[in-house]
Structure formats: structure tokens, C-alpha cells
Amino acid sequence: MANIYDIARLANVSPATVSRALNGYADVSPKTRQRIQKIVEEVGYRPSAVARGLVTKRSMLIGVFFVDHVNTGFRHPFFQDILASFKDVIGREGYDLLFFSTNTANDKSMSYQSRAEHRRADGILLVAAPRYEAEVAALASSRIPCMSIDMDLIGPRAGYLTSDNYGGAIRAVDFLVQNGHTDIAFIGDKNNGKPGQDRFMGYRKGLQDHGLPFRSEWMDYGDYTESSGYEAANRLLSASQVPSAIFCAGDVMAIGAMEAIREHGLTPGRDISIIGFDDVVLARHVSPSLTTIAQNRNAMGEQAAIALVELMRNPNVVPPTLTIETNLVIRESVKPRI
Amino acid sequence: MANIYDIARLANVSPATVSRALNGYADVSPKTRQRIQKIVEEVGYRPSAVARGLVTKRSMLIGVFFVDHVNTGFRHPFFQDILASFKDVIGREGYDLLFFSTNTANDKSMSYQSRAEHRRADGILLVAAPRYEAEVAALASSRIPCMSIDMDLIGPRAGYLTSDNYGGAIRAVDFLVQNGHTDIAFIGDKNNGKPGQDRFMGYRKGLQDHGLPFRSEWMDYGDYTESSGYEAANRLLSASQVPSAIFCAGDVMAIGAMEAIREHGLTPGRDISIIGFDDVVLARHVSPSLTTIAQNRNAMGEQAAIALVELMRNPNVVPPTLTIETNLVIRESVKPRI
């Protein structure tokens, strides 16, 4: 693999001139620039990003952390769009994406911060709620620019972004009420993550807005998996008074809940209305198709990227906390109460 | 950010000794090693991967290329599992994953090979069929260890991996025939990718095995999207003789086909049987749930990773061409012909 000295020798110039020519500086004559570029072409020379990184102290790498639980990480249906649009934006700025392979055998002990610093990542994207709270907090309080999604993480250089979970939940309740439902159950997040909290608060606010009481027997929990939604709905259906609608804090749980409803001899959508949250791809395809509060995943990835780039570019910018609008997607799983 | 000289000074040793101590070499006394480690701990020193990479000429980075078509890249439902299990394996070997952000604005001209060499990636994973054939070929013929998935790409250091598409397609036809179907249509890959070719060959072989004729009016094409499956099925349903079963080269197209069947006033599964290929997450949730030939995505990612690691470790190993078994998943969309 040729290096910059080889090119310099071949072009009868100094390495400094080669560097300047290749990086588009002004003070190199057009003809030497062309000569250099021609030689670079012929030899197939590629400047080493690692050597460059050593001197510029910038790796042009954005590190990405997320846990690899079952149903999370790459496998989580929710994060594909976020990552895709995030990548588009930072790619335009010349950055590449680095996925840390968590929990490698050799250095199980390396913390998030260690790994980020080790690779000299210019910025960090934190997505999905990682297990080790302390580690995440340490990363957020470091000097590395950092944006997290769906975790209310702040630090000197760390901001975060979520959907408008509160407003979305209110909207969900509104829509159910508009359809004549007053007996509205809720399946929330057992682990009480930030989005889950907000959706729950929105649920309560929605009830309150319409003068409906909050009944704890219509409140249950899951962990966003299909089976947990199934089980929670089963419990709700055994309540002294069965609700006429269920608001699920996640689409996948909603799909599990529909299964439970069917097993009770009822028809989801007709006998019991269901509304979800997220708008995963599945939502459109299940039957009845799922009415839900959609998160704007592309906007989330995009805005997170824009914010992170700004954070990296300007050391004095105060880390933002952003919230992205949600919107109601009406399908078949909510019917007017008769 | 402290460097190795700082640690050396604090520990009253040379940088060389610090390096040896941290990398677990034998020729450093236990007590100096402990002293060094304690100081490293206190100072929060992290050896720079970029400086290390410069001298060792290994980046410990695996580059990943895939195109960002609509429905491909991160957004493609098919590649999540592959990437997740791939990452697990290479993570265990100490590698991290680098996603090249394709088509950055500043250097639109940089080829795959350029980008890989620029970052000094130790190995490359190619997944999904990229647009620029020539570029891919160039990468495959370079000296960089490279594994590709679903493209029959070979080179001095490049191998590939696919599912047993041929065998799987034969199995699909077998199953339809077992259920009494003899009028079996096929929706294939318009772009004639390697997997699509093999599935088509398997379809023909399956027909032949059972003495059934190949009829070109029962052959149509799509591009693996739902809408293309919908349209292809529409055309098939207008044939002079309507088939009793359709074998789709991809699940997503199969789902589109089911929609078309419904619009023709028929019930998919009952009136016309459908069998797909891939076993995407959706397949289980649509109704009727989709009988399909499942690809073992975890095994694919795992085996690709193992092969790539071996390719990187040993310069003399001949690049493998691997095929992963598929298996039939029986659900509701195929019914015995009455």
C-alpha cells in the first residue's frame, strides 16, 4: 500500500505538497496538483484515515451503542428507520458509523465510555435503553458529544430526543372517547422507561380531560413483547368489569393483546377496540389492522443526527432536548362503541 | 486525554513497559504491572486505537457495505438478524463494525474499495446486491478479505454465502404437490439476482420431478416489494387458466399477492394457495399466516462471520462458498386442493 512519500517522490514534490494538493488547499499550482492527482490515480494511493486521525485528532467516526437484548438492537423493528436516516445525515457530513460490539469476550470490563474513548469516536449515538445505568450516565457526563434516543440523558455535551409520547397518548385517548369509549384500559411499560412514563401520564391526562376516572384494575404492564401484551390483556379481560377499549403503549404488545381477546371468544376491533403506539411495519398487516399513534422515525434519526453534528462542530452549543411530533394513524382496530 | 508517556512518567517506567504491561506480555514484573494498572485506572487512560492501528497495521474494524435502496439496507427486514449474529461473532474476536455511509456528498466518487482501504478495514462484509457491479467486482478482486451474502462473488480473498435457494424451492413445490396442487405459478425476481435464479431453477426442477409442465403464462416477476407481488399476481389471475397455487420467491411479494387474490374476490389459502420464501417476521402475522421456506438468518450471519475471521487470520486459506440449509414452515396459506 503506497504512502504519501511514494507519491511525493514520484511527483518530485514534498509530502506536504501532496497533502495540500489532495485536500484542496489553495497554495499549490494547478499543474503540480494535476500531476499529483494523476500519479495518485495510477498508483491507487489512498490516504490512511488512521494516520490522518492521529494528527487531526478527529476520527470522523460516530459510535453507536445499543444493547442486544432479544428484540432490541439490530433485531428491534423500531430502530431500523432511525438508524437509516441518521446514517444518511451524518454520511453527508463525511462521518461513518461505528457499531461497538458490546460485551466482547476479551474485555468484558470495558465501559461504554472506555470503548468510545478507545476508538476516539467524534460523537456517540445512544439508542434503546442499555442495561447499565451507571455506564450510560458516565458516558453522558464525559466530554464526548452524545445524543440519546428515548432516554432522558443530559450532560455537558449530551442531549436527547424522544417522540411526543405524552401528547400522543392524549391523542389516543381522545380518539377512543370520540368513538364513544369511556371504559379505557391501559397496558404500560413494566420497566418504567421514559417513553412509557410519558405515555402513561398522557393516558391519565386524557382520561382527566374527559372527566373519566382512572381505575387501577384497568391498568396493567408488559415489556413491549407480544407475549407480555397477551398476558396483560388476559388479566384485563378477567376484571370485574371488562373495558371496551385498550390503549397499549406499544404496537407489538397490542398485537399480543388482540390474540388474547380472540381467545376470550371476542373479536378485536368489533367487541373490544385496540389502539397501539409506534406504528411498526406489522401494524398495517395484522388483522384487524392496528390503529395506532405513529412515531416519525425518519425525523427522529434525522434530527438526532443534525443535533449531534452541531454538538460536534461547536463546543459551546448547549445540548438540546428535542421532541418529535407523533400522529394518529386510523385503521381498523378501533370501532365506534355501539 | 492522557497518553502512554504520561502513564510512563507517573509510574517511573518507559512507555515500552507500559505497553507491555497493558498488553499482557510476560516480561514485566508483577509489581510494576500492578503499579501501572493502578495509575491507568486513576488517570482514566485509554490507549488510542488509532495510534495502535497505525503501527500494527490492523484496524480491528470490519467494514459493511450495503445499498440504501428503499426497503434495503437498515430498512430491509431481512438483514437485521444476519447483522446481529454476524456482529456477535466478530465482536467475540475483538472486532467492531463499521458501516460506510455510502454516497457522501463530499466524495461521491469514492469506490467501495477506496473507502475500505481508506479506513484500513481488516475485512469486508457485502450484503444485499449493490448497484454498481464493477465496483463490487473491484472490491472482490482486491487483497482485502471479503465475504458477501447472496451474491456469487469470488476473488483471491473473497468468498460468499447463500441459503440453499435451489433446494428450498424444490421443497416448496413438493409441498404444494403433496397438497394436491398441480397448477403452480411462480413469481420470481425481475432483476435476476443469484438467489432469484436459484429459486427459479428449483421451481422448474420441482415441476419436473413431478412430471408437471412449465407454463410461461404462470411465470411472472417482481422486485421483492409488496406492490410488485401484487401486480404480478394480478397478471397471473388474468391468465387463461388460473393457477391453484402460487409460489413467490419472497414473502413480501407473497403478501402483495394475497392482497391481489382478495381483490379478485377469492380467499388466499382457501381458493388459491400461497407459499413464500424467507420467513420474514411479518409472515407469521398476516392472515392467513404465510407458509414459507425459511432462511436460517442467524446461521447465515454466524457462518459468514466465522468464514471472514478465518480469512483474515490466515492469508493462505481459500475463500469458501457456503450454503445454509432452508426449511419449510407450515402455516395457513397452503390448503389441500379439493
Next chain:
DNA sequence: TTCTATCACGGAAACCTTTTCGGTTGGTGA
């Protein structure tokens, strides 16, 4: 006591760029 083997460590080069500072050249205005 002297010699040799082993252990623990240090010196310094090498890896490949970028960037600052300064130098040379040729041209221009007075």
C-alpha cells in the same frame, strides 16, 4: 569468586499524515 543465563526494563525507530513556519522564486511598482 567468576561466568552465564534469565529477567526486567529502556532507547529508539517506525507507522503515515497534517500543519506551521519559513524560504525561494518571479514579478511589480517606484
Next chain:
DNA sequence: TCACCAACCGAAAAGGTTTCCGTGATAGAA
């Protein structure tokens, strides 16, 4: 003719590791 300026380029340091080779000390053997 002289001073000055702009344009173009070179020398060298810096960035943080690893690794080869060599050296001093210490222990054991003769």
C-alpha cells in the same frame, strides 16, 4: 535598480503506539 509582495513549495515536528534490540542486574552454577 531596489524593495516588496504574492505564489508556491519544503523541512520538520507532532500525534500515540508497538516492537526490536540491547543492557544492567540478579541468581544460580562452576
